[in-house]
Amino acid sequence: MITRDAATPASGQLSVGEMLLAHGIGRRGFIKFCTAAASAMALPPWMGAAMAEQLRNAARPSVVYLSFQECTGCFESFTRSFAPTIENLIFNVISLDYDDTLMAAAGDAAEAALASAMRDHFGNYVVVVDGSIPTGAGGAYCTAGGRSAVDTLREAAKGASAIICVGTCSSFGGIPFADPNPTGAWPVTAIVGGVPIINVSGCPPIPEVITGTLLQLVSTGQIPDLDEHRRPKAFFGNTIHDRCYRRPFFDAGKFAKTFDDEGARNGWCLYELGCKGPTTFNACATLKWNGGTSFPIESGHGCLGCSEPGFWDKGSFYSAESTPQWGKAGEATPKQVVELAGITAGVGAVLGTASAGVSRLRQASRQKAAEHEHQGDE
């Protein structure tokens, strides 16, 4: 089997630009699309044009989506994105070469699609992971095609240009990792290294944060600026509290005391009802959910803190943040939060090796750019 650079269309293949033209989206429209995406990610406007240029001439980059200990809520969220839409992404921008939720093929044919994507695009495909990875029972707590999640992830990571962890389970272990972690579940960063890993946390993440991060990665070939938990700063740079439309009530000391009192009906601050907005970094208050319809606080329920590591073990969702009450009765310090801190500490070491992966990705994108210039000369 001949290995080729995924970024260059093979003969007979259409580039992303040609695909978009076929859908009535011209160059100008596509630049607009990319600029809007860049703007959503707080990138400078010229980046949108650069993304458009990069993508226009490229074969659709190969993306494989691996699901481990998950509930498919993250993939469902992916389908809810308004801009870009999932159909625009998977039919025009990327080639979703493996995804067990949508793919037509099953069983051996599906596994063969995964194997050929990893072989044909070695070094260039993007891996998306949802779900944690169980290490107990020799991997038997999660298998597909008779193979354990650990093995599948390690194999897929070898040739990946980057890994996007979609959801709090793959990013931080999520609910399977919650005390007492019955299956020995871990986040992706605990299992593989040597490749850039982006955490798009949330239970599930906001649809546009999933698609926006993926679009930015495949179009710029660059890892976005990440925070200390490897989350894109563009989306996870502020707390929900800082951008919340109810913030003025917090500042004025006006709090809803129950879910249906005068304060609740007037949209007062939900802090005393347990809202975790002050310590939760996510874009819910600005992007909002499902096409900007609402977000948890706007619909009267405090933030659960679902994009933060260990949020399942940080105490009742209905206790005000200052209350020192943890998830399990009588436990002063949630064990899982301590463990997770250990992983985060370990991440530094993994990050060191990841920088090599970033260079590999950047090198590949430079090479792509050079090839395009060369093609332009001909």
Place this chain on the structure above:
Amino acid sequence: MSAQTIVVDPVTRIEGHLRIEAEFDGQVITRASSSGTMVRGIEIILQGRDPRDAWAFAQRICGVCTLVHGIASVRAVENALSYEIPANAQLIRNLMIGAQFVHDHVMHFYHLHALDWVDVVSALKADPKSTSALAQSISSYARSSPGYFADVQSRVRKLVESGQLGIFANAYWGSPLYQLPPEANLMAVAHYLDALAWQRQIIQLQTIFGGKNPHPNVLVGGTPAAISVHAGAGTATTAVNEVGLQKVAELIDQMRMFVDEVYVPDILAIASFYKDWFKKGYGEGTGNFMTYGDFPATGSQDPKTFLVPRGAILGRDLSRILEVDVTSQDDIQEFVAHSWYDYRGGKETGLHPFKGETQLNYSGPQPPYQHLDTTASYSWIKSPRWKGHAMEVGPLARILMLYASGHAPTRALADKSLAQLGLPLEAMFSTMGRTAARAFESKILADAMPGWYGALMANIKAGDVRTFNEKLWEPSTWPRHAQGVGFMEAPRGALGHWIVIDDGRITNYQAVVPSTWNAGPRDPAGVEGPYEAALKGQTIRDPKQPLEILRTVHSFDPCLACAVHVLDPGGEELIRIRVQ
């Protein structure tokens, strides 16, 4: 044996991790085994936590039928505490559950099931004008012009010509099992894309009341979003204001439009080319059906007011609806004879969910493996039984229960549709019957939504805006010991959550979910679960292209993350429950 065993793993286009091993004699499947291959242990994780938090954990059992485990969980707590909720909260829950059904069923058909019947590549051969004529002959749906179908066809052509088929790669295109004419294929592909855009919109109903989807917020004691329609409400209202409530009405209209003009006509059109799949030998399953019932008309949980009734049907006998007692210790039992769990009393015994003593005990081959030993334990799913019978739950069970109990709209819809197809009622006991039942049910529920919405608006206009009862919110008001069951109908069938509360904390939590009933392995007597029974006897054209297996398994709409659940791993606690 292995040479004659067809393995489908992963079964794709489902929720979760499912493996099918089917023994094959060269013509038909002689024995099928269904295996769930992923486990998380959410019920173990729930122990010791605040019961008011439980819904958030339980909801993460599944993100496809998101919402329903949250609702079942708050109902379990409310049942344990005799916690009444306001009528508005019940109506809002009905609207959210109804939206979940319609959304889930449409997505299941177009995005998870359709490609078993629809050949995407064949759509390239369609004449857009003829496709338009076909579409207009079955529906008044607006997006049916020749130009519209020509555009869709051009998109598909470019995708195929790009050489990067993505999610359509390596599939079974061109198989003679695909029997639709190119025009019907093109129409269905167009609606596949339309349904993706439609689902994003209509699920906003849950966003208004629950703040987000997937995983909207719910609340013990009511619903979280206070209604902000009072005079003098500032700009910082909740999403349930006049604009939001108007939007809900529009979304209900959009739901009904798509079900009436696209989903139901497509199902009938596609089914008319696959009449074999209504016959005996094509997925008829166990012939036993069960519902818990749901959609109360009032604020109470009185089964007499349910839109979907409660009951059981045995041996396809619609003349007898048997009573299901969700509180009886003996009616529902779970077995682990072929599951990777242990019981202290031995693997042959059956236990009521509340006596749940279970230990994870993986005894299968170490991965990577080629085959499971299906004579031993072979699944993370248990085998629930009702009075010893393997029961099918889900849309077909509900439609049969509605039909058998004389629900007029169901009778009219089913009779008319079957007459149009020239089929008898018995045709419903099949793979295609199951798929059609899901569409019928979507219409029944979409049509019920304006009634719930109207009742909510009438209450609001009359000045009743209550959505939450704070009376029992504080654990200090609770008895030291309480226990309860929350049951409901979820898109995939009957769902029950059982909870035990001591001193304000969860001491036991158990969910018995639809896909456990449907996807479970054999019981100690060797009686197959519904998937296994439905696959047995199926003719297979080409074992390398397991389309027939996919058709029947997908007709159940598998949800494997739901199906696998575990109890207390130490098995140290035997808890008896008396449900009120």
